[in-house]
Amino acid sequence: MAHVEQRSYCKSLFEGKIEEDIVFPFPHLQGEERESLNMVIDSVAKFCRDKIKPDVIDREKRIPQEVMKGLSELGLMGMVIPEAYGGFSLSQRGYCRVIEELSKTSASVAVTVGGHQSIGLKGILLYGTEDQKKKYLPRLASGEWIAAFCLTEPGAGSDAQSQKTTAVRKGDHYILNGSKQWVTNGGIADLYTVFAQTEVLVKGAKKNRISALIVTRDLDGITIGPEEKKMGIRGSSTTPVIFENVKVPVENLLGQEGNGFKTAMEILNSGRLGLASGCVGAARTMIQSSLSHAGEREQFGKKISEFEMIREKIARMTVNTYAMESVTYMTAGLVDRGDVDFSMESAVSKVFCTERLWELINDALQIMGGNGYMEEYPHERFLRDSRINMIFEGTNEILRLFIALSGLQRPGEVLKEVAKAIQDPLHNFGQLADYAVKKITSLAGDRITLAEHLLEDEYSRVEEYTRHLSEVAEKVIRRYKKKIVEKEFVLERIAEMVMDLYVMTCVISRVSSAIKEKGADKASDEINICRTFCNFAWRRVRKNSRMIDRNDDEILTAVSGKTIEKGAYPF
Incomplete structure (x- = not known):
């Protein structure tokens, strides 16, 4: 039976399609x-x-x-x-x-x-x-047992496939050797999900492939290293875990042998939403704490909450928190549906929420002034705690590459098929005709019909820039071909376009539901938030679209090259 690829809202954007039934209603x-x-x-x-x-x-x-x-x-x-x-x-x-x-x-x-x-x-x-x-x-x-996830190694962080931990099959056991670092819950866990290289047959040849194993703490040969001294999340346990000739029963193999990398990625897909929702909670606390201070603190004869630059920060914090909530719970809803691919949407949620929270805490601390720097207030702790979010469960740089390259995969396959068909146009006329029809359709663009008409200015921007994204995707594939995987300046801009388009859609969907439920008058505050966020977001999309062709990439490469060559600030 042929594998049927699940639909994805974000992946469809790369082809100029808006699969609105996936995201409406909220x-x-x-x-x-x-x-x-x-x-x-x-x-x-x-x-x-x-x-x-x-x-x-x-x-x-x-x-x-x-x-x-x-x-x-x-x-x-x-x-x-x-x-x-x-x-x-x-x-x-x-x-x-x-x-x-x-x-x-x-x-x-x-x-x-x-x-x-x-x-x-x-x-x-x-x-x-x-x-x-x-x-x-x-x-x-x-809660009798605590679980931990053991993937990262000293030499294998973002490049998870390069890990050195091995599990060698000996009769009815695997002999596990290697070390993992920065294991959350490492010091308190009773059960570890461990990823290790195993020898498997691939087309008749022996190859090393990652497998996942359930490893319990009571097995001989496990050493828990000392707790790491961390910048933030200091109350959580983070340790190295070392495995020396640990005999793991073969029945503890998790999933198929050699399929561990896929297992790890699937686990992280849903795990990233936990991070995103944590950012929403932290944002709410920071807003509340800052408002208490801004409403009481007086300077120059009036409360600082009356000054426009403070109000701008409060507005930005409010709008971004609403957007963070919208993308997190939209994506969580996709997970609950069970019939769509949410991998890219989960990555977008993690990147967007972790970065907006970092900016938000900076604004909150600035509103607090000197008090925000003091330990008696929560801001410095929230600042320290939030920094790791942009690093673990996939660095935001790696996730941007994942977002862009995953989305470009389908347009790339289509163009490859078209290029092959052009070599023999008479025999492949049907395929070329299909491509031509799809191309003409994409120029006209998909329409959003399920959003509230009051938000037409906002959703028309999603329609417009979805067409732009599709054009950009085709352009960069034609221009760079296989080398696109190395063009990180370009890939980052494409990822940014997708993130803003998806979050815009989530906000529009949520506010549309609010209008339906409460009426436009009672939803006026949410309408204002939607308009504010979308106005900022579509301008970012436009900027990133234009910078595909007009940019300073060569200059940036030259400047960084000189600094790297010198090994220090070069002036």
């Missing part, structure tokens, strides 16, 4: 599920207020045992695990909402819970056998 939780989640959130919020002391956690560099016990008692260690295995069976949207709530108070706690569920045990949920699920998930759901 996927709000409804009815009983919404009410149940609200009760959970109320319990989590109360627990955070009463039991979690973020400054103490940051200062003592650990999460107290009573907090971990409380998280388990609330069921928060098994949110994504099905009820059949002792979990909560929460949807992706529900899970993201809980991580958001935890992140309002403590990034260390949110990262610990997220490291356990988003990535630590996710492989068992996705690829585990029934026996593996029955054996491990109940303990993980109850």
Whole structure:
């Protein structure tokens, strides 16, 4: 049976298509599920207020045992695990909402819970056998066991395929050797999802391919290194984990042998949404804290919240947080649907939210003035905690390459087929005719029909610049061919175009739902936010589109080359 590729909203943009039924209406939780989640959130919020002391956690560099016990008692260690295995069976949207709530108070706690569920045990949920699920998930759901994800090595960060850890098959065991670094929950975990090179047959020849293994802490030969001294998320456990001749039973193989890289990528796809939702929670706290200060602090005879430059920051923080929420929960809704490819949308959510949060905290700290720099206020801690977000679970640079190259893949295949058909046009007339029809159709462009008409100015920009993106995609493939993978200046601009187009769509969809539900008058504040965000976003898209041809790439390459050659600032 032929593999049917799932649809993706973002990937379709590269072909000039707007698959609006994927993103309209906005996927709000409804009815009983919404009410149940609200009760959970109320319990989590109360627990955070009463039991979690973020400054103490940051200062003592650990999460107290009573907090971990409380998280388990609330069921928060098994949110994504099905009820059949002792979990909560929460949807992706529900899970993201809980991580958001935890992140309002403590990034260390949110990262610990997220490291356990988003990535630590996710492989068992996705690829585990029934026996593996029955054996491990109940303990993980109850919080009796904590899970960790072991992928990164000293010599293998973004380039995960170059790792050196090996698992050699010996009878009914794998002999595991190697070391992993920067393992979240490394010092407290009882179960590790470990990725290692294994020998597999590929077309009759032996090749090294990555496989995933379930490794429990009670096995001989596992050494946990010292806790890392970190800039932020200091209460979370981050350690090296070393494996020396660890005998892992063959039944602990997770998924197919040699399929571990795909397993890791699938785990990270959904894990990135936990990060995005954590950014939303942190943003909410920063806005609230800054507003309290701006409404009380007086300078030159009036409150600083009355000054336009402060108001500009507050507006930017509000608009960007709304956009962060929109893209996060739209993408979480795509995960819950189960019938679409959300890999690119998840990457967009992670990049967009982590970078907007970093900018937002900078604005929030600036509003606070000197107070924001002091430890008695939360801003300096939130600043330190948020910096790692742009690095782990895929650096934002790598994810930009992933976004651009994944999207260019389909147009590239089409152009390759057309180039082949041109060599024998008489025999391939049908294929060429199909391409011509699609080309003419793309020039006319897809239309958005499911958004509210009040937002026509905004959604018409999505239509217009989707056509631009399609033209840019075809242009760069023709221009650079296979070398496009090396053209990172170009790929970054394409990724930026896609990110802005997708987030614009998410905001338009959410505000359209608000207009339908409340009417235009009661949704006027959200309409203003939509217009503000989209006005900034489409101008960025236009700029990146134009810079495909008009840029300073050669000069930047020359300047960086001289600095690298000298090994220091060259002047």
